[in-house]
Amino acid sequence: MQNRIDQLFAKKPNGVLNIYCTAGFPELNDTLPVMKALQEAGADIIELGMPFSDPLADGPVIQDSSAQALKNGMSIPVLFSQLEGFRKEIQVPVILMGYLNPVMAYGIEAFCIKCSELGIDGVILPDLPMAEYESEYKALFEQHNLHFIFLVTPETSEARIRKIDSLSRGFVYAVSSSSTTGKDKEMGDQKAYFERLKGLQLKNPVLVGFGIKDKKTFDAAAANANGAIIGTAFIRALSGSQDINKTVKDFVGSII
């Protein structure tokens, strides 16, 4: 079967909305209800965070959601058991995002096998070095039809962006400023960077992540790329939620 991420971009090349949520947050068993609500509300891609005790690339909001999820009892094995059979209800592409250590502890090959059985479409592991991915794991991920998605930043050299583009499947994740998640930086500063990315004519679609929080920032990012990723703002909305369905519907509705 063609990977769902590729199907999506074939059908909808622009304005793709990817929403990040931390698995097991706010409550342990909220993972699936949040995913269902996101699909219903019109999110195009769901990026599920696998919580880690030491999330280096994340700001305080996602850190706190990870800590809460771990306290709730979330782990990769628990997440996999929650995801058993989820494809009966959820058709949008689902990506797992996390840090290398918990995946290593699970076993990278076992992880890929399980993801493929469950129907996961892509994986983001920001601390797995590109060279090691290429020499050790590329064949494994591809064999299991798992798209491995790399990040680029405004500081990434053109040669490296090209290399990243050649190794990435699905899309390239353009961090909109050199910052941990949830940092506010001026969108204006980023314009030159987005134009540079556009000019490179990468083979992969580009989604802009980090710092997108509302319709205005989403539209600005989407105008310069194939879509954008919202994480911190969504987690913030979920944190105080009394009614997940309503919160998700209102949040996604305010963007698209």
Add this chain to the structure above:
Amino acid sequence: MDIAINTGNSKYHVDKNGYYGRFGGAYIPEMLYPNVEELQTKYFQILSDPSFQQEFDALLRNYVGRPSPLYLARRLSEKYNANIYLKREDLNHTGAHKINNTIGQILLAKRLGKNRIIAETGAGQHGVATATVCALMNMECVVYMGSIDIERQAPNVARMKMLGATVVPATSGSQTLKDATNEAIRDWINNPVDTHYILGTASGPHPYPDMVARFQSVISEEIRKQLKEQTGSELPDYLVACIGGGSNAAGTYFHYLDEPSVKIIAVEAGGKGVHSGFSAATTQLGKLGIIHGAKTLLMQTDDGQIVEPHSISAGLDYPGIGPMHAHLYESGRGQFLSATDEEALEAAYELSKLEGIIPAMESAHALAKLKDLPLKKDDTVVLCLSGRGDKDLNTYIRHMSK
């Protein structure tokens, strides 16, 4: 001083890809890549530059007060029935070995054109050493420190502030060294252009473990010379050092790694006992993992979450060890022991009473294992007394009353 010797064919030094055996590497998110790559491509060249070495040398001599003495501790030797030499890093300016590294890294930061410095600290010694060199070089300094450590190492917090640094509490996780390091790395991600991160131990992504080891290698370079002067031989039977992330140990072992007759002893923090659930004895409790950008031995749960370690000593309260040490452990080149909180306290009191030297809590862990070494009468032991105990007086006083 030769901090840029070629160690290319040694089994125990870093290889060209940044690994020690299967440990090391640079497991960092893309946001850090340009900074780390800049260091990887430039550090060796900068360290090899004669003008860099001259400047480093002059500061170590005239500002830090090197060479630090190698002192034959007579009463300690009598007690343990061997010739025990203490490498007196406690006599350095700011009171520990940490300043050897911060002098090196601030000179490097200047050559890289950076004007803002960040650091993590546990015991506060590295924070003080960083704040000191920032004052010296007129650079902005931000030090991240776990909230718990801010409490237990109050004198060092005051020193950092007096030196002009901003001390930022790390309130996440266990609120100790690991979390302070996370915060420093996040700061670096958010300030990728003007900031250099002075990491304080032999851990982190390549090239930090090797770079820090090289700046600290002055310790073993001096030991070789001083031991030769005092005993006629450069080679001791034992080298003993405590291990938090492993910088004083790396410096103590550096020029002896390829001398098989020299036994390498590393002492980790056993906390309340290795199997008590309150320990920081990484080689005993850890398995292969990734922490702060390095593949190394790491204390973690079955699910790969990093465990909150425990040690009475803030400088050893770290769930990983530098990759060089993971390799020394796995290859059998080093022997790894652990000292409990209690043993370390006793050893601190013993050294104070026998030699008139109050050691840092960290160094006391190394001292605590003298009793467990199979020492013979003419064995020569060199122990790295990594720091002085002023910062630990509160802890010592609390235990005095018991």
